[in-house]
Amino acid sequence: MTTHHQRSARTPIAWWECEPRRLHRDQEEITTRFPDLAWQQDGAGTWEGRLPRWPFHRPEPAHLTDWTGHEGLLLRMEYHQAYPMVAPRIIPLAPRPEPLEWTQHRWHVSGDASLCLLREDAVWTGRESAVDLLLKAAGWRIEYALMKHHVIDEMTANGIVSDDRLDHFLARPPSPDESGHHAARPTGPGESAC
Amino acid sequence: MGIDDAFNDYQKTVNEDLDKTKLARERRDLFKTALLSEPDVLETFGSGSLSRSTQLRPIHDVDIVIVYDGDAHPGWGVSGPSAEEALEHIRTQVNRLLSQSNGTRDNVVRHTLLRNHAVKCFLDDPDDPEAFTVDVMAALRQADGTLLIPEQLNTRWVPANPEYLIDQVAERQRGWPHFRPLVRVLKQWRHTVHVEGRIKSLVMEVLALHCMPDFGNRATALKTFFTAAADRVHEGVWDPAGLCGEIQPDLDREALAAAFTEAADLADQACAAAAAGDTGGALRLWQKIFGDDFPAPAAPGKTAAAITAPALITPRPIKDAPQG
Numbered sequence: 001m002t003t004h005h006q007r008s009a010r011t012p013i014a015w016w017e018c019e020p021r022r023l024h025r026d027q028e029e030i031t032t033r034f035p036d037l038a039w040q041q042d043g044a045g046t047w048e049g050r051l052p053r054w055p056f057h058r059p060e061p062a063h064l065t066d067w068t069g070h071e072g073l074l075l076r077m078e079y080h081q082a083y084p085m086v087a088p089r090i091i092p093l094a095p096r097p098e099p100l101e102w103t104q105h106r107w108h109v110s111g112d113a114s115l116c117l118l119r120e121d122a123v124w125t126g127r128e129s130a131v132d133l134l135l136k137a138a139g140w141r142i143e144y145a146l147m148k149h150h151v152i153d154e155m156t157a158n159g160i161v162s163d164d165r166l167d168h169f170l171a172r173p174p175s176p177d178e179s180g181h182h183a184a185r186p187t188g189p190g191e192s193a194c
Numbered sequence: 195m196g197i198d199d200a201f202n203d204y205q206k207t208v209n210e211d212l213d214k215t216k217l218a219r220e221r222r223d224l225f226k227t228a229l230l231s232e233p234d235v236l237e238t239f240g241s242g243s244l245s246r247s248t249q250l251r252p253i254h255d256v257d258i259v260i261v262y263d264g265d266a267h268p269g270w271g272v273s274g275p276s277a278e279e280a281l282e283h284i285r286t287q288v289n290r291l292l293s294q295s296n297g298t299r300d301n302v303v304r305h306t307l308l309r310n311h312a313v314k315c316f317l318d319d320p321d322d323p324e325a326f327t328v329d330v331m332a333a334l335r336q337a338d339g340t341l342l343i344p345e346q347l348n349t350r351w352v353p354a355n356p357e358y359l360i361d362q363v364a365e366r367q368r369g370w371p372h373f374r375p376l377v378r379v380l381k382q383w384r385h386t387v388h389v390e391g392r393i394k395s396l397v398m399e400v401l402a403l404h405c406m407p408d409f410g411n412r413a414t415a416l417k418t419f420f421t422a423a424a425d426r427v428h429e430g431v432w433d434p435a436g437l438c439g440e441i442q443p444d445l446d447r448e449a450l451a452a453a454f455t456e457a458a459d460l461a462d463q464a465c466a467a468a469a470a471g472d473t474g475g476a477l478r479l480w481q482k483i484f485g486d487d488f489p490a491p492a493a494p495g496k497t498a499a500a501i502t503a504p505a506l507i508t509p510r511p512i513k514d515a516p517q518g
Contacts (some may be wrong), residue, residue, distance in 0.1 A: 021448065108518035119516040127459075132513040140517075161513040 015044060015083045022084050029131050037077075037134075044079040048093075051075065051138045056161055061170035064142070067149065073141035077134065078114075087124040089114040090137045095144060106154035107147065108140060115140055117159075135161045142170070149178045197468055200477050200489045201412050205375050207487040208382045210251035218244060218326075221302070221317065222256040225328050228291040228299040229258075234266035236335065241356040246363040248377040248399055255327040257312070259341070259356065260284065264334050270344075271334045271351050277344035280332040284313045288330060310347050340437060355435035362403055362434060370408040372415065377402045379484070380419070386485060387453040389446035396441050397431045413468065413480070417461035424454035457483050 016023035023045075030037055030047060037049035053072035054060040074094040080086045091114045101107040110116045117136045118124055139160040146152045151169050160166055195203075210218075226238040242257030243249040262270065262280070270276045285306050291299045292315070305316040311331055318325035333341040334351070342351040366373040377399055384393040405422035407415050427450050431441045464479035477490035 021452065105518055115517075117515075117517045118512070119518060123512060123515045128512040135513050136517060155518060157516050157518070158514045159517055163514070 012081075015079065015081050016041075019084060026130055029129055030134070033131050034134060044081045044083065046079065047077040048075070051134060051141070053138075053141075055135060055138050058162075058164060058167070061167050063173045064170045066173045067170055068142055068145045073137055075134075075137055077130065084126040087118060087121075087128075087133065088130055090117065090133060091115070092137070092141070092144075095141070095148075097144070107144075108155050119157075132161075142166070146170075149174055151178055195477070195489060195491075196473060197413055197476060197480075198411070200480065204484060204488045205379065208250065208378045209375070210249060210253050214251075214253055215244075215249070218249075218253045218256050221326070221328060222258055224300060224302065225258050225288075225292070225315070225330060229260050229287060229330070231291075231299070232287055234263050235260055236263050237261045239357070241331070241360070242329070243395065243399070245356075246360050246399070247367070247374050248363060248381070250378055250381045250395065252324065253326075254324055255314075255329055257329045257331065259331050259333050259343075261333050261335050261341070267334075270332075271342050273350040275349060277349050277351060278308070278346045280344045281308050281313050281346055284330050284332055288313065288315055308346060310345060311343055340435075353437040355437050358435035359399075359403075363399070366403065366406075366408060370415075372412050373402070373406065373408065376406065376412060376415065376419075379416075383457070383484060387450060389449040389453075391444055391446060393445065393450060394442045397445060400431050400434055400441060401426060403434060413461070413465055413476075417458065417465050420454050420458035420461050424451050424458055427451045427454065 027039060030039075033055070034047075034049070034051055036051075037047040040046045040048060051072040051074075053068055053070065054064060055072075071094075073092055076091045076093060078089045078091065080088065089112075091112075097107060097109045097113060099113075102109050102113055103111045108116045115137055117133055117140070136159045140155070143152070143155045143160060143166065146166060146169060147155065151174075152166070156163065156165065222240050222244065226240070229235050230238045238258060238260050239245070240256065241259050242255075244253065244256045264271060267276075267280070267283075270280055285308065288303055288306060289297070291297055292301070292303045294301045294304050297303065302317050303315045304318065305320045307314045307316075307320075309329070312329040313331075315328045315330060316325050317327065331343055333343050333354075336342060336353070340353055340355045343354050344350075345352050363374065363377075380398045380402055381395045384395070384398050387393060401423045402419065405426055406419045409415075410418075427445075427447050430443075430447065431445065433439060433441060460479050460483050464476045464483075467473075467479060468476035474491045474494070477488070478493060481488040481490040
């Protein structure tokens with residue numbers, strides 16, 4: 001009993017108590033790049049809010065909003081108490097992938113409905129910026145729209161943050177047959193199945 | 195240039211010139227011999243980094259301990275004014291024996307100042323920021339072999355065991371010939387770390403005792419040290435003899451841990467580059483840790499880098515990493 005009481009009396013240490021500089025860095029980077037995300041210090045902490053529809057450096061394609069609507073991805077980014085050694089999870093809230101799309105490699109969605117943004121755990125060493133993950137999530141939202149329009153039948157391997165291979169689709173409005181079952185494959189170089 | 199040769203070259207920029215080290219030892223020994231001739235002095239010995247051969251260049255000061263006969267000073271060793279009295283007693287003896295104007299043994303001391311634990315004796319102009327000084331500390335030997343030393347500010351005597359650290363460092367050096375040189379390298383490295391306040395050199399020395407392996411080459415040993423120290427420093431750095439408590443309570447542990455982590459990361463990449471046959475890349479990474487004094491070839495052009503750099507040191511930006 002004594003041991004039990006001693007254990008239950010322990011106060012958990014949140015990751016930001018051990019890594020206050022990392023929290024400060026994240027807050028600075030994320031609020032600067034994505035001012036519509038709000039920090040909530042519940043559990044291991046979350047960021048929730050909407051990403052810009054086109055946060056990339058290259059110009060926004062002319063008809064992007066015809067494909068995605070005017071709003072960017074609404075999401076919740078959840079930290080783990082092992083952060084920064086473990087990457088945060090990003091859960092899309094709107095659009096929200098359908099259960100049939102979960103665990104689907106071509107949709108880049110994991111079994112818990114979070115986005116699968118890193119194929120290898122080892123890619124995340126703890127030093128990378130969470131902003132890079134959020135950028136990938138913004139790219140996922142656009143590829144998701146193209147998947148839903150049946151313009152592509154699988155998402156790109158590395159995302160479109162700095163890759164314009166899918167931009168030509170977004171430069172023109174969707175044609176009527178792209179709302180049906182037509183599946184045109186991207187023609188950009190280097191495309192590979194993931 | 196190979197990795198070992200580069201470390202040898204860099205070591206020369208950290209080590210004090212042999213003649214200056216010899217001069218510092220001669221000055222220290224002059225004080226020891228002069229004070230040992232006093233009837234109330236039982237023994238004298240050097241303490242501080244010079245006594246452990248872990249001194250960094252330039253040598254501005256040396257430390258010596260004068261162990262007095264407690265019977266000759268029955269009031270010493272207990273809290274109260276005796277702490278300051280002991281320091282004043284040293285000052286009187288030093289002036290009589292070694293003052294520039296009328297020393298009976300030599301004429302080297304130009305000025306003395308009472309500090310918390312010791313009397314600082316200036317052999318150069320006190321206004322010279324690089325003035326050479328000898329710090330003389332009074333002590334009483336205890337039955338268990340440890341010392342009691344005066345603490346003027348708190349009017350008390352506190353336990354200490356500087357000989358323990360001297361012995362520990364000597365033992366590590368006997369087991370691995372790179373230990374002392376690398377302690378000097380780490381003391382130099384600490385000057386490049388961005389922390390609130392400063393990092394005491396003794397902090398680095400004690401961390402080296404705890405975290406430096408006693409085998410292998412310098413590169414792998416440093417990689418291990420930086421990795422282990424990044425974790426260890428969070429616990430604070432304490433007197434290894436267990437008497438004096440935390441060495442630097444105001445140490446900016448977090449920033450130092452971050453610096454250790456960064457150095458560990460670079461050292462890991464340097465070792466990987468060397469293992470892959472990319473000696474130039476490895477040397478440039480060590481230079482990134484230790485600064486421009488560490489010799490390394492200039493970075494090759496982009497084309498050459500794309501051919502020779504191992505994947506480990508050219509990580510792909512995460513925003514372009516494979517997903518799904």
